[in-house]
Amino acid sequence: MKACTKCGVQKPACDFYTGRPDCKECKKKQVGIRGRVYYQENKDRYKMVRHQHYKKNMAYYNAKCAKRRAVLLRAKPPWVDDKEIEYIYSIAKERGLVVDHIVPLQHERVCGLHVPANLRCIPQKINAWKSNKLLSDELPIYKKRTRADEPEKEITL
Ligand SMILES: [Zn+2]
Numbered sequence: 001m002k003a004c005t006k007c008g009v010q011k012p013a014c015d016f017y018t019g020r021p022d023c024k025e026c027k028k029k030q031v032g033i034r035g036r037v038y039y040q041e042n043k044d045r046y047k048m049v050r051h052q053h054y055k056k057n058m059a060y061y062n063a064k065c066a067k068r069r070a071v072l073l074r075a076k077p078p079w080v081d082d083k084e085i086e087y088i089y090s091i092a093k094e095r096g097l098v099v100d101h102i103v104p105l106q107h108e109r110v111c112g113l114h115v116p117a118n119l120r121c122i123p124q125k126i127n128a129w130k131s132n133k134l135l136s137d138e139l140p141i142y143k144k145r146t147r148a149d150e151p152e153k154e155i156t157l
Pocket of ligand 1: 004006007
């Protein structure tokens with residue numbers, strides 16, 4: 001056991017990086033804070049670099065947007081109420097959230113629909129992590145219920 005110089009808590013050696021007096025948790029926090037501060041101080045430079053990348057690769061970004069639009073169009077049944085979808089997006093904006101497709105639009109096995117029942121408002125951070133995962137991809141508990149001969153059953157929609 002070793003006491004962390006930052007938080008003062010007694011922790012086993014595995015909670016420390018080799019040769020560090022502060023614990024992993026404190027070290028991570030420190031790095032996180034430094035990263036955020038650095039970003040805030042260099043925000044304009046980051047913005048410029050992103051913009052330059054966009055300018056240089058406009059065809060790529062345009063193609064990506066066009067594909068997204070096409071997918072959305074294909075995933076939206078004609079009976080969908082646009083007003084309802086607009087409302088969900090307005091709620092997300094109001095609360096600083098983003099709209100997530102619960103069943104992803106672009107996935108190797110399924111195509112979710114662009115309908116209110118498949119939309120939810122979640123924080124950007126979670127959305128970035130979720131990406132185009134299916135619920136069954138991230139929750140192995142669903143997979144336990146599947147029969148080996150019917151692997152597709154794991155998709156509970
Ligand atoms: Zn600590």
